[in-house]
Amino acid sequence: MTAEALDATGFAGPHGAKPKQLSWGRVGIYAFLVIAALFFLVPLYVMLVTSLKSMPEVREAHIFNLPREPTIQPWIDAMFNACTGRNCTGLSPGFWNSVKITVPSVIVSIIIASINGYALSFWKYKGAEFFFNLLVFGAFVPYQVVIYPIIIGMSKVHLFGTLPGIIIVHTIFGMPLLTILFRNFYSSLPIEIFKAARIDGAGFWQTFFKVMLPMSVPITVVAVILQVTGIWNDFLFGLVFAGTENIPMTLQLNNMVKTTQGTIQYDVNMAATMLTALVPLIIYFVSGKWFVRGIAAGAVKG
Amino acid sequence: MTDVATTAIAVEAPARRKRRIPYAAIIGTLPMIIVSFSVFFVAIIFVVIWSFTNSGMFPGFNFVGLAQYTRLWSTSLWQVAVNNIWFFGVMSLCVNLVFGFLLAVFMDQNIKHESVFRTIFLYPFSMSLVVTGLAWQWILDPNLGLQESIRNLGWTDFALAPLVHRETAIYGLVVAGIWQGSGVTMAIMLAGLRGVDQEVWKAAKIDGIPTWRTYLFIVIPMMRGALGTVLLLQLTGIVRTFDLVYAMTSGGPGIATQMPAMYVISFITVRLNVGQGMAAATMLLLPIALILIIRAIVTTVQARRRGINA
Incomplete structure (x- = not known):
């Protein structure tokens, strides 16, 4: 369908069979795309080769060269031995903290958002739309604006700087987008499904668990991808709310790179950076199409 | 309009189509109600109010205008x-x-x-x-x-x-x-x-x-x-x-x-x-x-x- 639309641009020649000859226009198109692709790929390449070199080789300052003697020692050091100030544990504590933060936050935020979306689609009570509009507004509020009142609120209930505290914060700030996502999904379902369940005597929860939830697999996958990458990549909330006990990986990475004493271990720093990027990167490459769908779904707001 | 909307939850709707209030739905969306109202409404109001005070280490309500x-x-x-x-x-x-x-x-x-x-x-x-x-x-x-x-x-x-x-x-x-x-x-x-x-x-x-x-x-x-x-x-x-x-x-x-x-x-x-x-x-x-x-x-x-x- 799209291919036909593209033919009409004039670049691809007349309608019908694909042009076999290579016109200058085509060469230009590919040249632009390849150069753009290089711009996007080079940083990852540089990170990777730097992380596989030893420091003497890094100091030769040929960032584009492949490692002469590839070594994974920087990766091992980054994960287990590198120092943050005086604390030489590598990134592994940060990694586990991020896991401890991400897993419950993703589960809780998705459960809440799916119920919100379901209620907003099928059980509109008076006032529901008001709260939903507040949430939509919340999707645009810069986090920094409301952080302070949340700090105060969290301290009042003694959750500031604790693991449950940061999980709650992630749930709060994930709620606007996820609720919009689930609401749009449930609203697109045929109302007959809901009516049939109601006629069979199913109530709010029964309809949700027995009918709606089994149908929500695709949107849940999108939500999981969005949330895992989003929470894993978070820096600001970790900085403010996690406390010293639960520093997430991104924050520890930054501290590690910034507080090096003596010679800076660029190879270890890059290995650490790659390690921190690994989880979202794997999710991105494995999920492919779904990731793009998540972005599109998040963008539907407009 | 906002006041009407919030109180309307508790008050029986003037029934055009007589319908029961879906309590389960309200309970189910309680987190949404609490978060949207307290974080994206009340908290923001507090932020604006505190910006007119001379709060130092702790938030207070000593108003100083636009200082x-x-x-x-x-x-x-x-x-x-x-x-x-x-x-x-x-x-x-x-x-x-x-x-x-x-x-x-x-x-x-x-x-x-x-x-x-x-x-x-x-x-x-x-x-x-x-x-x-x-x-x-x-x-x-x-x-x-x-x-x-x-x-x-x-x-x-x-x-x-x-x-x-x-x-x-x-x-x-x-x-x-x-x-x-x-x-x-x-x-x-x-x-x-x-x-x-x-x-x-x-x-x-x-x-x-x-x-x-x-x-x-x-x-x-x-x-x-x-x-x-x-x-x-x-x-x-x-x-x-x-x-x-x-x-x-x-x-x-x-x-x-x-x-x-x-x-x-x-x-x-x-x-x-x-x-x-x-x-x-x-x-x-x-x-x-x-x-x-x-x-x-x-x-x-x-x-x-x-x-x-x-």
Whole structure:
């Protein structure tokens, strides 16, 4: 369908069979795309080769060269031995903290958002739309604006700087987008499904668990991808709310790179950076199409 | 209107269609009710109220009028931060939109391996801004990075180390931001391009309109939806700018790349001057409020115009 639309641009020649000859226009198109692709790929390449070199080789300052003697020692050091100030544990504590933060936050935020979306689609009570509009507004509020009142609120209930505290914060700030996502999904379902369940005597929860939830697999996958990458990549909330006990990986990475004493271990720093990027990167490459769908779904707001 | 809406939950609705109140639904959405009301309504009101007080380490209610705002706008750190966000914002927005659109247009030329290109253009978006910042900091390292590598290849007076100079550090941030975010713009724009009716292209071709003019004057106006989405995403992202700067330059050299969002965080976590922090936070909210109001006006006008045309 799209291919036909593209033919009409004039670049691809007349309608019908694909042009076999290579016109200058085509060469230009590919040249632009390849150069753009290089711009996007080079940083990852540089990170990777730097992380596989030893420091003497890094100091030769040929960032584009492949490692002469590839070594994974920087990766091992980054994960287990590198120092943050005086604390030489590598990134592994940060990694586990991020896991401890991400897993419950993703589960809780998705459960809440799916119920919100379901209620907003099928059980509109008076006032529901008001709260939903507040949430939509919340999707645009810069986090920094409301952080302070949340700090105060969290301290009042003694959750500031604790693991449950940061999980709650992630749930709060994930709620606007996820609720919009689930609401749009449930609203697109045929109302007959809901009516049939109601006629069979199913109530709010029964309809949700027995009918709606089994149908929500695709949107849940999108939500999981969005949330895992989003929470894993978070820096600001970790900085403010996690406390010293639960520093997430991104924050520890930054501290590690910034507080090096003596010679800076660029190879270890890059290995650490790659390690921190690994989880979202794997999710991105494995999920492919779904990731793009998540972005599109998040963008539907407009 | 808001009061009516909130109390209406408890009060029986004046039944047009007599219906029971779905208590289960209210219980199920209790987290939404609590969060939306307390965080995105009450908390914001408190932020604005505290911005008119002389709260120091702890929030208080000793009102001092606009004193925090006059102090804010006479502080050079804030002035620098505001100038920076304007510069960074306008630069990022323009480059991001143009580059993202060009990528989308070129991707839309029936090219081979489209999904490979798409994967490459989008992967940086999956990575955190901290990772982005640190990666680019390393590439732009003045001693061992790109500059030195190219000098070692023989071009001995090559100079590209923006992060160490006050005047140029912000360009480094822009490049890193573009690298991380323009793939998304491309993806949304591409969807917008593909939503344009093929007949439009045929008609333009018959009329002999050059391709570039068709894009500029016919296609772009037709993909307003995609453009609006990109603009909204970008603008909200720009106002929030924090992680990238924190990781890449820490606001330096000196205060050359400080940002308003960093000012807010610094005043509530390190400097412990709540009133000042809240005044800055209120200023941060202002552009978003403006954007949302403009957006609301545009949609109402559009809806009305559509109504007339119909």
